[in-house]
Amino acid sequence: MKHVVGFSGGVDSQACLWWARQRFGDDNVIAMNSDVGGHEHPITTEFIKQFSETVFPVVQVTPLVRDLGTRGTRPGKTRDRRQEFNEDDVLSFDRLAYIKQRFPSRKAQFCTEHLKLAPQRRWCDENLRENDIEFERYAGVRCDESNKRADTPDRTWDDYFNCWINYPIRCWTKQECFSVLKKAGEEVNPLYRMGFGRVGCAPCVNASKGDVREWSARFPEMIDKVRDWEESVGKTFFMPLVPGMEINWIDDVVKWSKTAHGGKQPMLPLIEVEADAGMCSSKYGLCE
Structure with a gap:
């Protein structure tokens, strides 16, 4: 029996992996990362690489x-756009949006299936199931993340992978994840020390107002990337976020992210040290 843990480079998945290693032993655990179509920040990519080399090996899969x-696919333009590519071409984040003719959203988060789950399922089928190796999956989902996840069970059958999936840290808080890893002597993704709440994608389609402000201040090239994608796809990266605007392009969202509650009054002062990626501004007490 192998125990497969999805590893995104975020603290929740890292804590879940730590739990699985303590429970089943390193020889029986497989950590797996999908590069989500090249949409991570280079800091996250480097963190996963270093973690794999120094803490625990991480299997890399590419969509x-x-x-x-x-x-x-569906009848019409989406199917036509898919036919512009070979089936074994890399499915990057922007290529997925181009084929779908829209970006993922909170209510249609198809990036999770096509860029994370499907490549991992393919790997499990080819390397485990075809060799008659039984496996279960583990995910670092926590109940306090959202109302949707509040009733996350300990364990349930996963029809997508055709195996059991377990949620061992579902009752943990995010702060507990950080604390456990600190006691274990494991470093976490450096982006957390810079004030980011989400570190998987750069930025995530579900990014908070604060995260958008941080990406803009610290890594404006991530905003430039999204602007280029919007021009290529012809759609906005974010669903309506800006008060009073039904269509908000990335520059509208960035401008809004620099306002106080209500979306009109500028935040004062706009701290210039935000642009210094070396400054520690963690919201999780990681700077001590």
Whole structure:
């Protein structure tokens, strides 16, 4: 029996992996990362690489166009756009949006399936199931993350992978995840020390107002990337966020992120040291 843990480079998945290693032993655990179509920040990519080399090996999988499956197409332009690519071409984040003719959103988060789950399922089928190796999955989902996850069970059957999936840290808080890893002597993704709440994608389609402000201040090239993608796809990266605007392009969202509650009054002062990626501004007490 192998115990497969999805590893994103975020603290929740890292804590889940730590739990699995303590419970089952390193020889029986597989950590797996999907590069989500090249949408991570280089700091996250480097963190995963260093973690794999110094703490625990991480299997890397890359999304392919064929990972869209039959659910990834529909009659009309979406299917036509998919036919512009070979099935074994890399499915990058912007390529997925181009084929779908829209970016993912909170209510249609198809990036999770096509860029994370499908490539990992393919790897499990080819390397475990075809060799008659039984496996279960583990995910670092916590109940206090959102109302949708509040009733997350300890364990349930996963029809997508055709195996059991477990949520061992579902009752942990995010602060407890940081504390456990600190006691274990494991470093966490450096982006947390810079004030970010989400570190998987750069930025995530569910990024908070504060995270957008941090990306803009510290790593404006991530905003430039999104602007280029919007021009290529012809759609906005974020669903409506800016008060009073039904269509908000990335520059509108960045401008709004620098306002106080209500979206009109500028935040004063706009601290210039935010632009210094070396400054520690963690909201999780990681700077001590």
